Amino acid sequence: MIYIAVVETFQCNRAEKVETAVSGRTFFYIEWLGHESGQCEMAPMPGFVLRVVSRSYLPPSGVLSIELQLQWADRPTEHFDTQVELV
Numbered sequence: 001m002i003y004i005a006v007v008e009t010f011q012c013n014r015a016e017k018v019e020t021a022v023s024g025r026t027f028f029y030i031e032w033l034g035h036e037s038g039q040c041e042m043a044p045m046p047g048f049v050l051r052v053v054s055r056s057y058l059p060p061s062g063v064l065s066i067e068l069q070l071q072w073a074d075r076p077t078e079h080f081d082t083q084v085e086l087v
Contacts, residue, residue: 002053002084004029006068013040014073018049022057026065035073061086 006029015034020027029051058064068080 001055002027002058002064002086004051004053004066006049006051008047008049011040012042013038020051020053022053025059025063026067027053027058028067028069030069030071032071033073059086 004027008031011033013036015032015037017032019030021030022028062085064084064086066082066084070078070080072078
């Protein structure tokens with residue numbers, strides 16, 4: 001198993017959907033955030049989301065790219081990329 005922790009800020013007034021996928025040597029974490037709707041009475045609170053990926057979906061060794069995308073309904077998409085060495 002591979003564990004990937006992603007720092008998120010809670011969005012109490014936006015629809016949200018998260019998907020993960022593996023293609024070749026790249027793991028994708030994609031979060032879609034909808035338009036703001038109404039007032040949010042809570043202060044933004046950062047938190048962690050832990051994703052678990054079975055090694056059977058990944059290459060046995062070598063470099064794995066991790067691409068994180070925040071796809072906003074009303075802003076440009078944000079990309080955050082990193083790599084890990086699988087052994």
